[in-house]
Amino acid sequence: MKDYLVRGIVESKNCRVFACQTTNLLEEARAKHGLWPTASAALGRVMSATLMMGAMNKNNEKMTITINGGGPIGTILATTHSDGKIKAFVANPEVHYTYNDTGKLAVGVAVGKEGSLQVIKDMGLKEPFVGTVPLQSGEIGDDFSYYFMASEQIPSVVSVGVLVNDTNEILSSGGFIIQLLPNATDEDIQFIEERMKDFPPVSALIHEGKTPEDILKVIFEDVEILATQDLFFECDCSKDKMATALMTVGKDEIQAMIDEDHGCEMKCQFCNEKYQFNEDDLNEILKEID
Ligand SMILES: [Zn+2]
Known part of the structure; x- marks a missing residue:
């Protein structure tokens, strides 16, 4: 199945939503960069979040996300023109850690949390917009969520995930973002908090074969899909x-x-x-x- 993202709205709950599947483009990045599993997970999460952020832009402005948490992976950098194409790298691709208790890929350990997440949006006209926030956990989802709240004042749920198999190939990658609109009520917030309790990992849902639309419908029955966009890993070097x-x-x-x-x-x-x-x-x- 091809990689794509969807953008939608849930009028009954006063929020806008995004979801994406990035399995193929992450597999391509993994092969090009020789990423080890935890590095794949970190870069996949960053690319999913970056592509969904790109879908929030009205015009095709250039957006660059830089994360450096002082961990062994070093700098993670992703760039998109908000057109569904992304290019990205990590400074040290040969990084792999798992958590002892769960066996899960330890992205927070690889990335570290002594550092920042920086967003640069270049509209090409005037000074670029630069937003920088301290990292929260280095697990990426939390860090983007904090960025939206602290830098753009938009309460958001950001869930991004990656599954890797025994031979390091990417089994699934993707995520979703829920953002409250200014007219959201306490009931709307409560509803979303309830739905997010014990919500399965997004990488597991994609691996089961759920599409971005399916994932949003699991959360909100009445989500209205407004647009879809195909996604690619594509570099413009020459x-x-x-x-x-x-x-x-x-x-x-x-x-x-x-x-x-x-x-x-x-x-x-x-x-x-x-x-x-x-x-x-x-x-x-x-x-x-x-
Ligand atoms: Zn290139």
């Missing part, structure tokens, strides 16, 4: 862009690459694609700088 990046290292560095190494290799951090620059390419770049 040799030209890499050449532009190379220019910034300076002429001396490039000359040294020519003299000592007779070329260089550049790797895209978002997708691990490698680009080779031979002496001619590098001389061309030197000319461009002049």
Whole structure:
């Protein structure tokens, strides 16, 4: 089944809702980056949350989420233009921890919680919007939920999850977000709190074959789906862009690459694609700088 997200509204409970399935795109990211299971879980949760945040934007603004909690995984970074396409990486893909008591993937341990979650929204016109909040648990869902409350003043439930099999392949990935509208009542809040008690992990629901629409209907019988969007892991890197990046290292560095190494290799951090620059390419770049 393809990856997609849905956006909807529950008028009876004064909230808007989002749900997504990201199993395939996470599997693609896992293969490209060589992610170990807990790193897969961390990146999958971040990508699901980021894609759903993208669906909250009216225009296709560029959004970048950066999380750094001081844990062994290092920085996690995800970027989308709110068009269903995402690219993302973790600094250290070979990270794997599980909790002793439950055996579950210990995302909070891998990410750490001594740090921040930063959201940059670039509308391309004026100064970008930057919102930064301290991490709560490093488990990602809690951290996004806190971000919505602290930075955007929107009470939200954020549930994101990933299941990985014994050979490290992604079995399921996805999530949902519930956001209260300004006219929500205490009864609405109570209803949602009740529904979330003992609610099964979203990764288990997706693994059972439930669609994003199904998951929302398990929570709200009367959810109205307003839009759907296909989701992809897609990087926009190219040799030209890499050449532009190379220019910034300076002429001396490039000359040294020519003299000592007779070329260089550049790797895209978002997708691990490698680009080779031979002496001619590098001389061309030197000319461009002049
Ligand atoms: Zn790339």
